[in-house]
Amino acid sequence: MASETIIDLTNVQVFIKKHLVLSNVSIQINKGEFVFLVGKNGSGKSSFLKTLYGELKLEHGEGNVAGFNLKELKRKKVPFLRREIGIVFQDFQLLTDRSVNDNLKFVMKATGWKEKRKMEEAIQELLTKVGLGTKGFKFPHELSGGEQQRVAIARALVNDPDIILADEPTGNLDPETSNEIMKLLFSIAQNGKAVLMATHDYELMAKFPGRKLSFEKGTIDPGIAKVEVPNEKNASQSID
Template identity: 40%
Template sequence: MRHQLIDVRKVTKIYKGRIHALRNITFSIKQGEFVYVIGASGAGKSTLLKLLYREEIQTFGSIKIGNTFASQITHKQLYLLRRQLGVVMQSDLFLSNRTVFENIAVCVEAVSGANNSKVAIRTNEALDVVGMLDKSSRKINELSIGQQKRVAIARAIVNHPSIVLADEPTANLDAKAALEIMKLFFKINSMGTTVIMATHDSTMVNTVRERVLELSKGELVRDEQDGGYTRYPDNKDVYIW
């Protein structure tokens, strides 16, 4: 039986100006799940992911990752949470003057303080998973957008996280490149890693059926899994059928 990995309870996020990015969100995710987070622009998808990896802190409610409440972690302890998380952003930031290998290796060094041999092994393993091992000596600016996204995914998985968060990873990619990137995430998920992906790609969501969390104006309006629906009318009651 898969254990509960993420527990989000009655989470609200309010920004300055009384802007409600999220309203009373509640859900849990088990180890090894693949979850799409969908919704229109401004629905709260990116905010939700930022709360999960503690770039932001919720205004109300609780977020538990494993056995840790995210909001209770001090800045100095953040690395303990982020060891469990791999993050793929909409816009990937790289060390442009470094090689592909160096961009990945620096993440291993920063998190684990491993020796050079272990750094090399982990880096090459991650690059092999995403099909970029033969490009390890290239500079980032020599790669296509799709190849850069593969490097971003390698960077996210290099420290063997239990969770990978991806924010619109197929944005700005053509259909062929987007499909290849999605195949990588399914491959990573098949290895036991929990994947949570914010996406606008309705074709992929409808074609490869996985659990779907739908946000609308900051509210969780649909939780579809295993062929059934969990609906949250007005975020007050929960009906399952």
């Protein structure tokens, strides 16, 4: 069975206002791929991610993300694109005055969920999936950094998106916790999602081999066209 392309960019140029950040970007990413975004600060990784989720308008080149034509995407349609994309940040960005359950419920209501029972069932399922099945009543300050990042990943999965964008998701975590978060992200890719992760952690990349997009000299080296995600057994062995 052929892999399904979920991100397809051809001759894309990325601008911030009138400043050219990236040029000649042609990349295809399939469902089920785990892709590292690597490069120095200021090399365009964040601008690239912002283009994928519609924060930066695509003016030059052709881009299709989760079935949306980025060049023709109207501002009012951006929220629909973002329902197909889950975003995980380095600093978690949780609402500190709400419980874990209410953090997830906030996103659900904002993206059109209505039925209370369905929301509660989905929240419990998501928290169980990320290993926090008994922590829904807790507030962010009562959780460890790794647990907060797991909540952020659960939040990114609320609408069962095809794409997960993770911007330095292990940047504020210790090595052991980083490994656990990586296992979780890899399991998400194994379930058919495309996971793109910006990182500076080359040790993690050595333990979890995947396709690498290298940001350098104002463009992106697309790396190997297809890379299989290691299975859970192999990933575990690479950590030990």
